[in-house]
Amino acid sequence: MELSPSPTTSPTYQRAPGYLQRLGLADWLFALLLCVGAGVALARYSSFMDIYEKVILLASVPTFVALGWHFKAVRWLMPLVALLSLWAVSLYDGNLDAAQTKFFLKYMLSSQSAILWMSTLFAFSTVFYLVGLLSRSNFGNSVGSKLCWAAVVLGWTGMMVRWFESYLIGPDVGHIPVSNLYEVFILFAMITAMFYLYYEERYATRQLGAFVMLVIAAAVAFLLWYTVSRDAAGIQPLVPALQSWWMKIHVPANFIGYGTFALAAMVATAYLLKTSGYLADRLPALEVLDDVMYKAISVGFAFFTVATILGALWAADAWGTYWQWDPKETWALIVWLNYAAWLHMRLISGLRGRVAAWWAVGGLLVTTFAFLGVNMFLSGLHSYGKL
Structure with a gap:
């Protein structure tokens, strides 16, 4: 007769810790910071939001929490972009002309300045990634990666500040900066770069940077041409078809x-x-x-x-x-x-x-x-x- 092993003689099986159990203090602090930020935004600006925008704001919290838990770099990226954006907002002090008179706004933190820095950093990142690939240089790839991250920081900061600047022009002009080719080319470059940086970290390889950065550099080149030839950097009121929360x-x-x-x-x-x-x-x-x-x-x-x-x-x-x-x-x-x-x-x-x-x-x-x-x-x- 086959006997079942007794509890004292049965082998010991250790269950792998669950996903939540693998989270550290930094993960939970990041989640708490997002919840507090969303709460402050809701308390302060809810009168300017319709029900759909409030739902989007609340739904963004678990979304970005999950993103930050899965892609660790987001845990420092989002607070850094928020701090730089809030610094820029404080420098404006409600006056759009401050972008031409205050040093840090004029040369770094106004939307146009930050986006020009983003473009420059993406261009240098492309060069260093190419040098790293062709010369088998870890140094070139490492510098290319850091420059790409710096471009992402300033690009998102420029987008956030541009959003605020649109409201300084007028409450009826204010809108999320994804309404024209100038703005969506910036968005395209940022999204492509962030997905690449995720895969770079996930697969512990930087050799693909030279390839992915080429398409980002092409987008940046078009963006600069479009800015100069069409004066596209100016913020314009939304056409009626775009005046919808669906755009967000x-x-x-x-x-x-x-x-x-x-x-x-x-x-x-x-x-x-x-x-x-x-x-x-x-x-x-x-x-x-x-x-x-x-x-x-x-x-x-x-x-x-x-x-x-x-x-x-x-x-x-x-x-x-x-x-x-x-x-x-x-x-x-x-x-x-x-x-x-x-x-x-x-x-x-x-x-x-x-x-x-x-x-x-x-x-x-x-x-x-x-x-x-x-x-x-x-x-x-x-x-x-x-x-």
């Missing part, structure tokens, strides 16, 4: 998709070079490149799907119909179908290797036309974003 969630979700699709394409470029024998000894393993490409597209597809649904709801609210086959809508659908097919082929047919990489690179061309080409060459209900 639709546009950021959309650009998480654009940013991660661009990142995946640049990683795919590295994959193709490695499989062709170029820089093979200087790039991460093919398995790592394939995994980053897959995860970036998966995240981007999820957010792009949400953004498309939100866009349809916004369209119904603004124009009375969910879909009108506007050029922007049509090309958004093409982007969605392209990556849906990519993921389907990967999960069902095991798509890997050079075919998947070439497809991801081609996807960037489709995404770029949907993002920028439609604004340049086509007209429709979204023509307020034209060049």
Whole structure:
């Protein structure tokens, strides 16, 4: 007869600590700081918010808490950006002209100054990452990474200060800075950089920085050209179609998709070079490149799907119909179908290797036309974003 082991003789099994048990004091302090900040904002500014904005504010707390717990760098990034932004707000003292008279505003913390610093730091980061890759220099990659983080800090600070500046112009002008090409190009650069920095930390490799920073540098170059040639840095009142709380969630979700699709394409470029024998000894393993490409597209597809649904709801609210086959809508659908097919082929047919990489690179061309080409060459209900 087979006997069950007695409690005193049975082997001891140790359960791995749960996720919450693995959190440290810094994690809980970060969560507490976000809760306090949201509470202060709600108590002080609730009279200026509608019910939807209050829901967005409250929902952002657990979202950013989870982000900070998963991506540790966010725990210092958010407080630092908040401190720099609040410092800038205090320097304005309610007067927009202070941006031209106070030293730190004029040369560092006004929105235009901070965004110019962001652009400069991204450019130098690209150079150092390239030097690190070509010379196999850990120093170059390390400096490139630090410069990228500095650009992210000043970029987010510039966006927060620009938001405040819009309200200094007039309460009816104030809006979240995601309403035109100038603002969304900044958003695109920031999102792409942050996702790259996450994967850099996650996979303990900086060799991909030279590739991802190229697409960010291209965005920055366009941003600077657009600023000079179109005087695009000025803050303008929202057109009626954009005067909606939907913009606060639709546009950021959309650009998480654009940013991660661009990142995946640049990683795919590295994959193709490695499989062709170029820089093979200087790039991460093919398995790592394939995994980053897959995860970036998966995240981007999820957010792009949400953004498309939100866009349809916004369209119904603004124009009375969910879909009108506007050029922007049509090309958004093409982007969605392209990556849906990519993921389907990967999960069902095991798509890997050079075919998947070439497809991801081609996807960037489709995404770029949907993002920028439609604004340049086509007209429709979204023509307020034209060049």
